[in-house]
Amino acid sequence: MPACDFTPPVYEGPSRDEIAALRTRFVHPSVFTLYSDPIMIVDGHMQWLFDERGQRYLDMLAGIVTVSCGHCHPKITERIARQAERLVHATTIYLHPNLPLLSEKLASKMPDGLEVTYFVNSGSEANELAINMARAFTGNTDVIALRNGYHGMSSSSAAMTSHHTWKRDIPLGARIHHAMCPDPYRNPFDGTPTEIARKSAEEVQDLLRFSTPGEVAAFISEPIQGVGGVTEGAQGYLSAVYDIIRKHGGLCIADEVQTGFGRLGTHYWGFERAEVVPDIVVMAKGIGNGTPMAAVTTRREIADKFTDRLHFNTYGGNPLSMAVGLAVMDVIEEDGLQENARVVGERLKHGLEGLQQKHEAVGDVRGAGLMLGVELVEDRETKTPASKMTATVLEDARERGVLLGKGGLYGNVLRIKPPLCITAEDADFAVSVLDESLTAAAG
Ligand SMILES: Cc1ncc(COP(=O)(O)O)c(C=O)c1O
Structure with a gap:
């Protein structure tokens, strides 16, 4: 050893x-x-x-x-302790520097336009918010997720999760459909990865035709499926599907809960590796190095549409978790x-x-x-x-x-x-x- x-x-x-x-x-x-x-x-x-x-x-x-930087990373522990001595919680009804500072830092890592962030406490909650925002923005309800995906255990996120082992026989979030997983290793379609990507994308077109009113709120996927067993999906699939979804009025959501924050090595985000630009990015796990925090970043006009009703999260964006997020992003760079x-x-x-x-x-x-x-x-x-x-x-x-x-x-x-x-x-x-x-x- x-x-x-x-x-x-x-x-x-x-x-x-x-x-x-x-x-x-x-x-x-x-x-x-x-x-x-x-x-x-x-x-x-x-x-x-x-x-x-x-x-x-x-x-x-x-x-x-979840532990992106290392267990009890000394720099992160020090920043947690420093923040905990001054202020742990007051809620976002007051200004505090850490919340906008971390939002700005996330925006600096995103493609242009993806610049406003809402912080929550878990990946499930973040996915729930992403779906609700997509529905509010598009005026559509149907959501397409991928078979073999995992998005959490709350109502809509559990409905988007696609393994019978995680499902129970109770009503979960409605109007969620599962498209074929474009995994080249286990796929009902024959052919090269490129052909599998094309055929799997065509199947999304069919799903839209047969199972939805034709217009959808969103498509959500993990750039590499985590719980599903590190299934990568055939290259080219996501860009083809993003095009189809946008033609049908939907937004594209990247669930970066496992793939984000540099884990994939070549890119900071999994969607960059897949050569697509989502409308909404969902983050959790690595952002907190083991502390409970998550985030949803999107474009201004999508976020603005969500302000027609009140929305609140007691712990999301609190000074302590924001200090962790800032420390994590610094450490990823410094180390x-x-x-x-x-x-x-x-x-x-x-x-x-x-x-x-x-x-x-x-x-x-x-x-x-x-x-x-x-x-x-x-x-x-x-x-x-x-x-x-x-x-x-x-x-x-x-x-x-x-x-x-x-x-x-x-x-x-x-x-x-x-x-x-x-x-x-x-x-x-x-x-x-x-x-x-x-x-x-x-x-
Ligand atoms: C890709 C992905 N999305 C969402 C979640 C749900 O996150 P949480 O357990 O923080 O609710 C997970 C958890 O494993 C996940 O892997």
């Missing part, structure tokens, strides 16, 4: 078993844990997590793609994290592709920067998902000191999305552990 110069303080709280029992007794059972024998994490430092015994783990999941995501991400992906050569179970390696996925299959021809094996690999890697995630409809995609500060040595270590875990799981 690569060296680390940080030693966590001794943990003096209740034992892991006591905490597990308390959790079983008093915490809502929908709050699930990842491992069969749950791990307890009590300290974090940059790319490292520590359990109550001081055991160190390389965090290759970053609190589910060169986007470039690190590009360079270390390429190395990591190369290593994973090496594992694909070696291990029959690795059906696909995909993603960009430090948002990578490894899809495990029982058979490369049939692509039968190797869900059990994925769970075994996950558990085994943990024993060897590496924490990974899993996703995809069948839970057969290893999700590798570490804090953007990991080093080349960490990437090599993760690949060697995965190599051993794949060997052990196959044996």
Whole structure:
């Protein structure tokens, strides 16, 4: 395991078993844990997590793609402490410098025209607001999302989420339709990625024709699907669909909750990599480095239309979360994290592709920067998902000191999305552990 110069303080709280029992007794059972024998994490430092015994783990999941700059990054912690000493909350009914300063900073990273921001507390809430704004602006109701997408758990965002595993039989947000996912690895259409992009875009045209009044409020997608298993979508798809949607009166929404803030390495935003310009950008996770905040940026005329009724968010835009956002964006620049995501991400992906050569179970390696996925299959021809094996690999890697995630409809995609500060040595270590875990799981 690569060296680390940080030693966590001794943990003096209740034992892991006591905490597990308390959790079983008093915490809502929908709050699930990842491992069969749950791990307890009590300290974090940059790319490292520590359990109550001081055991160190390389965090290759970053609190589910959330800790962008590193756990307890000293500069961010310092800015949080400085702000907390002066003012935590007063609401946006008063002026405070941090809210417009962070809005301005976000605008500086966006294409021209995308310059006004509304802050909320979670990705679900941000998506909800984005949809409501699109409906208010266009006067249309129907929304098109993608199959295999994940947009959150509130009413409209859960309706836009497209996995039966996250759906329940209760009325959710209405008038949401799901278009074919343009994933080249698992797609009902044959052909090259370019053909898949074209055929999938044509299917959106059909959806408009058959399932909507013809005019829509919005199209929403993740530039790379996260929970869905790092499915990239065929290049060219989004620009074709954005054209179609705009011809049908709709706005295009980029859900950058996982892909934003430099994670993809080559670009600050996922939509830039897909060569499209959305009308609304939804952000969360990485913007707060683990603190609960999210944002929606859009054009002035779209935002203006939303002022015909009152809209309010108690915590959104509070001085503390705005201080975090400002610190995060500074650190991404000062620490060169986007470039690190590009360079270390390429190395990591190369290593994973090496594992694909070696291990029959690795059906696909995909993603960009430090948002990578490894899809495990029982058979490369049939692509039968190797869900059990994925769970075994996950558990085994943990024993060897590496924490990974899993996703995809069948839970057969290893999700590798570490804090953007990991080093080349960490990437090599993760690949060697995965190599051993794949060997052990196959044996
Ligand atoms: C792409 C995407 N959008 C929205 C959400 C919902 O965010 P939250 O859990 O903060 O509500 C998530 C969460 O994983 C996500 O990955």
